[in-house]
Amino acid sequence: METCFRWNKKNAYSLAALAPLIPDALRVKSPHEGIMIYSFASRQAESVFKEVADSSTNSIFISGGPHPSGAPEETLQYFDYVVVGEGEETLPELVRTLKAGTDVSKVRGIAYRDKDGNIIFTEKREAVNLDDYPCFDPNILMAPIEISRGCPFRCKYCQTPRLFGGKVRHRSIDSIVACAKHYNDLRFTSSNALAYGSDGIHPRLDKVEKLLSTLHQMEGKTIYFGTFPSEVRPEFISNESLEIITKYCTNTKLSLGAQSGSDRILRDILRGHTVDDVVRSLELCFEHGLTPVVDFMVGFPDETEEEQDMSLELIKWICKKGGHVHSHYLTPLPGTPYADVKTAPVSKRFRKVLGKMALKGKVTGSWE
Missing domain, CATH: 3.20.20.70 (Aldolase class I)
Known part of the structure; x- marks a missing residue:
């Protein structure tokens, strides 16, 4: 399963920090099969949500950044997982867990919907060094x-x-x-x-x-x-x-x-x-x-x-x-x-x- 960062100029700073943590991830300009990772602020939220909603790919959509962290409930209407807050430790662990098919509830610092549609927030992660x-x-x-x-x-x-x-x-x-x-x-x-x-x-x-x-x-x-x-x-x-x-x-x-x-x-x-x-x-x-x-x-x-x-x-x-x-x-x-x-x-x-x-x-x- 390939992992992809959704690239655009407005998320370049976030991508520069996160990309080294998943070095084999691709950088793409549209939804791609596999795991799709987005980072965005509120001004980009509407266009990002539309892109994900209109996607026909068989993807697992992960989001993080200012808007998803501030509005995880809204974001989970479109995304499968939200990384809440800092992503340096949470994102790589979530990607590894998804690829291994193991229990995402053990990953700290995320929000997602369970099989009944309930929003689950996992344990908060400590601030990174x-x-x-x-x-x-x-x-x-x-x-x-x-x-x-x-x-x-x-x-x-x-x-x-x-x-x-x-x-x-x-x-x-x-x-x-x-x-x-x-x-x-x-x-x-x-x-x-x-x-x-x-x-x-x-x-x-x-x-x-x-x-x-x-x-x-x-x-x-x-x-x-x-x-x-x-x-x-x-x-x-x-x-x-x-x-x-x-x-x-x-x-x-x-x-x-x-x-x-x-x-x-x-x-x-x-x-x-x-x-x-x-x-x-x-x-x-x-x-x-x-x-x-x-x-x-x-x-x-x-x-x-x-x-x-x-x-x-x-x-x-x-x-x-x-x-x-x-x-x-x-x-x-x-x-x-x-x-x-x-x-x-x-x-x-x-x-x-x-x-x-x-x-x-x-x-x-x-x-x-």
């Missing part, structure tokens, strides 16, 4: 190096702490260096790059500098730290942290999450910082010659037009200072406290002003 697993596939080198996993903040819109837990785990410097040998441009994933080596709340800039100085000593490497697909939290930005980045890194931009210009909204979503924290961090970026790329969201439950105007004024100030903004409409994600909320409408003023700024190239994203 990142050093135990490669963070790249030598044939998919576009994937960034995952340096940390998990987040202690419980932002209501975010799946990260629900998927990976509130305790931050870090890949060791030796493990990161081993991965970095395969790259020229070094890019990273983390919920907060400047939290490397810390508990995720209290910075350990000594460990951040140790990581970056070690990588900087590697010949022929360029380092991009705190840029997409990673970002940094505003309260972690200081003169010291920015001096470390400008000393060792190539990037002249820094990605950070502001999310709103309203302190009430920030408190309600459990963001863990204030508008003043955002402004202070941005001023420091400008002082150190780094262009901030700032994320905003709009459409939070009960968000008023006045609060959207607060975000709008902050966005205008950022762009006037030379920063860049990425804004998007809130997507309620499964498995989060906002999974079933009613989002607030976007005001005409917000749409009009951001539309004009987008035409000038100062703002990207979608806020409809």
Whole structure:
């Protein structure tokens, strides 16, 4: 029985991490006979479900990733098995079990339907040690190096702490260096790059500098730290942290999450910082010659037009200072406290002003 990963550009990062665990698996662009493995987020869910539903292959369909983990019941309407949460240990064991024809109920960390149609959740699996697993596939080198996993903040819109837990785990410097040998441009994933080596709340800039100085000593490497697909939290930005980045890194931009210009909204979503924290961090970026790329969201439950105007004024100030903004409409994600909320409408003023700024190239994203 062949095992296949469903390949597309949007799941490349997941595939790069999972493919080395099942080295004989094929990479296909449509359903294939045998075991079919999918990893996808909520924005891809509709098209993935349709593909599986329309498939005429004799396949066992396995899914994992943000959407299946957050909405296993929905996913099991189309898939045979869901890997809930981290897949490094669960997925290979599930594949081996299916090929051997043995009892899947013994595989921890999955959901499936029994012969009576009841949804079964097996025992939850412990969090993995990142050093135990490669963070790249030598044939998919576009994937960034995952340096940390998990987040202690419980932002209501975010799946990260629900998927990976509130305790931050870090890949060791030796493990990161081993991965970095395969790259020229070094890019990273983390919920907060400047939290490397810390508990995720209290910075350990000594460990951040140790990581970056070690990588900087590697010949022929360029380092991009705190840029997409990673970002940094505003309260972690200081003169010291920015001096470390400008000393060792190539990037002249820094990605950070502001999310709103309203302190009430920030408190309600459990963001863990204030508008003043955002402004202070941005001023420091400008002082150190780094262009901030700032994320905003709009459409939070009960968000008023006045609060959207607060975000709008902050966005205008950022762009006037030379920063860049990425804004998007809130997507309620499964498995989060906002999974079933009613989002607030976007005001005409917000749409009009951001539309004009987008035409000038100062703002990207979608806020409809």
